[in-house]
Amino acid sequence: MLLEVKDLKxxxxxxxGVTKAVKGVSFGMNDGEILGIVGESGSGKSTLGMTLMGxxxxxxxxxxxxxxxxADMAKMSFEELRQYxxxxxxxxxxxxxxSLNPLIRVGKQVEEMLTLHVNDTxxxxxxxxxxxxxxxxxxxxxxxxxVELPEPEVTYRKYPHxxxxxxxxxxxxxxxxxxxxxxxxxxxxxxxxxxxxxxxILDLLKEINRKQGTAIALVSHDLRVIxxxxxxVLVMYKGEIVERGTVDQxxxxxxxxxxxxxxxxxxxxxxxxxxxxxxxxLEVKDLTVFYQIKSEVLGQKPRKKIICENMNFEVRKxxxxxxxxxSGSGKSTxxxxxxxxxxxxxxxxIHHTARPQMIFQDSSASLNPARKIGWILEEPLKNQAKYWQxxxxxxxxxIPHIYTPEERKAKVLDMLRKVELxxxxxxxxPRxxxxxxKQRVNIALALMSGSKFVIADEPVSSLDVTIQDxxxxxxxxxxKDLGLSMLFISHDVNVVKRVCDRVIHLG
Amino acid sequence: xxxxxxxILTLIIALLLISIVVFLAFSVIPGDAxxxxxxxxxxxxxxAELREMLGLDKPILERYFIWLGNAVQLDFxxxxxxxVSVNSLLGTRIINSSILSIISFIMxxxxxxxxxxxxxxxxxxxxxxxxTTITQITMGVPSFFLGVLITYLFSIILKMFRxxxxxxxxxxxxxxxxxxxxxxxxxxxxxxxxxxxFLTTSIRAELHKDYxxxxxxxxxxxxxxxxxxxxxxxxxxxxxxxxxxxAEIVAGSxxxxxxxxxxxxxxxLITAITNRDYPVVEAVxxxxxxxxxxxxxxxxxxxxxxxxxxxx
Numbered sequence: 001m002l003l004e005v006k007d008l009k010x011x012x013x014x015x016x017g018v019t020k021a022v023k024g025v026s027f028g029m030n031d032g033e034i035l036g037i038v039g040e041s042g043s044g045k046s047t048l049g050m051t052l053m054g055x056x057x058x059x060x061x062x063x064x065x066x067x068x069x070x071a072d073m074a075k076m077s078f079e080e081l082r083q084y085x086x087x088x089x090x091x092x093x094x095x096x097x098x099s100l101n102p103l104i105r106v107g108k109q110v111e112e113m114l115t116l117h118v119n120d121t122x123x124x125x126x127x128x129x130x131x132x133x134x135x136x137x138x139x140x141x142x143x144x145x146x147v148e149l150p151e152p153e154v155t156y157r158k159y160p161h162x163x164x165x166x167x168x169x170x171x172x173x174x175x176x177x178x179x180x181x182x183x184x185x186x187x188x189x190x191x192x193x194x195x196x197x198x199x200x201i202l203d204l205l206k207e208i209n210r211k212q213g214t215a216i217a218l219v220s221h222d223l224r225v226i227x228x229x230x231x232x233v234l235v236m237y238k239g240e241i242v243e244r245g246t247v248d249q250x251x252x253x254x255x256x257x258x259x260x261x262x263x264x265x266x267x268x269x270x271x272x273x274x275x276x277x278x279x280x281x282l283e284v285k286d287l288t289v290f291y292q293i294k295s296e297v298l299g300q301k302p303r304k305k306i307i308c309e310n311m312n313f314e315v316r317k318x319x320x321x322x323x324x325x326x327s328g329s330g331k332s333t334x335x336x337x338x339x340x341x342x343x344x345x346x347x348x349x350i351h352h353t354a355r356p357q358m359i360f361q362d363s364s365a366s367l368n369p370a371r372k373i374g375w376i377l378e379e380p381l382k383n384q385a386k387y388w389q390x391x392x393x394x395x396x397x398x399i400p401h402i403y404t405p406e407e408r409k410a411k412v413l414d415m416l417r418k419v420e421l422x423x424x425x426x427x428x429x430p431r432x433x434x435x436x437x438k439q440r441v442n443i444a445l446a447l448m449s450g451s452k453f454v455i456a457d458e459p460v461s462s463l464d465v466t467i468q469d470x471x472x473x474x475x476x477x478x479x480k481d482l483g484l485s486m487l488f489i490s491h492d493v494n495v496v497k498r499v500c501d502r503v504i505h506l507g
Numbered sequence: 508x509x510x511x512x513x514x515i516l517t518l519i520i521a522l523l524l525i526s527i528v529v530f531l532a533f534s535v536i537p538g539d540a541x542x543x544x545x546x547x548x549x550x551x552x553x554x555a556e557l558r559e560m561l562g563l564d565k566p567i568l569e570r571y572f573i574w575l576g577n578a579v580q581l582d583f584x585x586x587x588x589x590x591v592s593v594n595s596l597l598g599t600r601i602i603n604s605s606i607l608s609i610i611s612f613i614m615x616x617x618x619x620x621x622x623x624x625x626x627x628x629x630x631x632x633x634x635x636x637x638x639t640t641i642t643q644i645t646m647g648v649p650s651f652f653l654g655v656l657i658t659y660l661f662s663i664i665l666k667m668f669r670x671x672x673x674x675x676x677x678x679x680x681x682x683x684x685x686x687x688x689x690x691x692x693x694x695x696x697x698x699x700x701x702x703x704x705f706l707t708t709s710i711r712a713e714l715h716k717d718y719x720x721x722x723x724x725x726x727x728x729x730x731x732x733x734x735x736x737x738x739x740x741x742x743x744x745x746x747x748x749x750x751x752x753x754a755e756i757v758a759g760s761x762x763x764x765x766x767x768x769x770x771x772x773x774x775x776l777i778t779a780i781t782n783r784d785y786p787v788v789e790a791v792x793x794x795x796x797x798x799x800x801x802x803x804x805x806x807x808x809x810x811x812x813x814x815x816x817x818x819x
Contacts, residue, residue, distance in 0.1 A: 175721075
């Protein structure tokens with residue numbers, strides 16, 4: 001057995017007290033095995049991975065045994081552990097961009113592994129030879145070829161920001177494999193990447209496992225990722241392993257309630273659209289969106305960077321239209337143009353309803369942290385009331401009914417019910433809510449002004465699978481009950497299939 | 508290249524605006540060079556005569572354009588007070604002041620980086636509190652007051668130098684440096700404290716970044732992570748901060764030169780202002796402005812070299 005974890009408990013000590021992240025976990029891994037560790041955020045799966053690497057922050061402490069090749073890593077000093085890190089056990093993180101040092105050329109960063117371990121004179125029982133500078137570089141270039149990085153010589157001299165996300169992750173993998181480790185811990189290695197790049201990276205990991213026999217512990221929240229390359233799976237929930245087995249067992253015959261939920265969430269049938277209306281909420285004709293790049297020289301005309309060209313589509317009333325594309329394909333810029341936030345476009349954008357409202361990806365960043373939920377939800381109505389009061393004073397006619405403060409409060413409570421949140425949330429602050437709850441508040445906020453047309457920009461991308469499922473169900477219910485029209489922007493084809501009536505793909 | 512042209516254009520515009528402001532300021536405040544030179548006892552005829560001689564009777568706009576015409580050719584006129592050309596007046600003093608500023612700047616670099624690293628490494632609460640207290644106090648003491656303390660300590664008690672015994676660098680370069688070390692300490696100390704604080708914060712912020720975790724995962728030692736990865740990243744914002752520090756050193760030297768009786772640009776500026784000697788004031792202010800803009804330009808350039816993500 002390569003790795004044996006016995007009764008591992010990890011605790012975090014903070015000002016607020018002790019948080020138990022991992023509560024007595026035992027499992028084993030064989031040489032050359034690919035083990036999937038799946039769970040939602042807060043399940044302790046990442047903490048588990050970091051414990052194996054000896055990378056827990058200073059506020060954490062752990063008990064139990066972590067036997068790597070028979071040696072108990074839990075009893076090792078920093079210095080002893082250091083001999084294993086990068087050499088016998090390596091790790092690939094979620095965010096390749098921030099995980100690489102921005103100021104050092106990627107070739108040098110990978111090469112560092114060799115100076116750290118191969119030239120290391122410490123006797124750790126493995127055959128190590130001294131390498132010259134030229135030999136080290138040759139090894140790095142060879143590894144770059146192995147992980148299929150383009151033009152290894154050129155890439156060697158590049159800085160992280162000059163590479164694409166997929167290339168950065170390949171550099172991270174090259175770095176992790178440089179000293180031929182026996183165990184590779186991949187912590188959400190594909191989560192930050194586009195769908196097609198995700199598949200390439202997973203294939204690469206599988207290939208490495210097949211060729212070099214490196215055991216891989218793949219930590220992920222995404223069952224599809226696990227299903228694609230793993231042999232065995234651990235399902236973690238609230239710091240415990242709730243189910244374990246082979247991929248086939250878990251997927252075809254799940255025993256635990258939570259595992260069943262996870263699998264249900266990804267096995268959803270595509271939506272059968274039964275819409276037959278011809279009324280449109282939004283028409284987009286010959287839309288070309290661009291950015292103006294300011295010129296450096298006085299008098300020179302600004303250049304245009306075209307984001308998308310000659311787009312034609314319409315969103316029908318009561319329809320959810322999906323807009324799918326890779327990151328950088330201009331999805332968000334198009335939505336900003338439709339909202340009127342981006343002025344540099346040609347063509348026509350015709351609104352047949354009130355101006356659309358927006359739901360963003362980052363549910364916390366879009367809520368004012370200093371205000372209570374009740375205040376946040378009431379704000380659009382207050383602004384409306386102020387606007388009409390001003391209009392009335394200016395002598396305008398056709399003033400609609402202006403809501404009194406009591407009516408506004410009632411409407412807020414009503415909206416909370418619609419997004420399935422308890423009424424007492426009016427007195428809560430955003431930080432007291434979970435990610436899913438916050439996103440429900442954002443949906444409520446978008447609907448507050450009475451708009452029947454919503455643009456949702458990756459509304460579930462940063463949520464856990466089971467929470468995603470709930471939010472998507474809510475959006476579908478709102479579509480049915482309120483006759484909501486929606487432009488649904490996402491990079492995730494599976495999510496789009498589930499909720500959208502029609503889909504547009506961006507190149 | 509475009510960037511350089513743009514910077515030069517900014518430089519010219521800034522210098523023009525500053526020269527106008529100084530000219531206006533001098534026409535607004537009461538008193539002029541003729542009165543301050545002849546004293547309050549002088550007869551009105553005598554004052555009028557001198558004013559005509561100095562060209563002070565001409566309208567302000569005309570005076571400005573005459574001055575500007577000469578200044579473009581790097582001729583800053585004649586000092587009213589000393590009756591010699593401003594250029595010759597500035598010549599040696601620029602050298603004295605430059606040596607003082609350079610010594611101060613070297614002190615800031617040499618001391619604040621190691622102290623900053625030392626301070627960032629303190630993990631215990633008492634260690635951190637001690638470092639913060641020391642830097643806060645040092646930061647808060649004004650340079651001229653430090654100057655008085657240093658004079659007292661090094662000159663009167665330790666007798667390491669005699670106040671006012673400044674040797675011109677033309678006679679003995681090292682002699683001049685040996686004297687200027689003391690005012691330089693007065694100027695540099697608060698700036699060192701500021702830089703230490705800035706660097707400490709910067710290093711601590713970097714330590715939480717993802718790439719640090721990667722560096723540990725590679726099997727680096729703690730020092731390997733700090734010196735191999737963190738330090739360079741945490742020095743990037745310090746480079747920008749250095750631009751501010753240099754400007755502060757130049758400005759701070761004005762008063763400190765006076766305290767230590769160093770015949771530098773600062774001392775000259777103070778007497779010139781009291782005597783309404785505006786050809787001198789104009790020249791010194793423009794010199795300072797020019798220096799600060801050029802230094803900021805150099806900082807931008809260094810920034811670009813150190814951080815490959817920066818595009819100019």
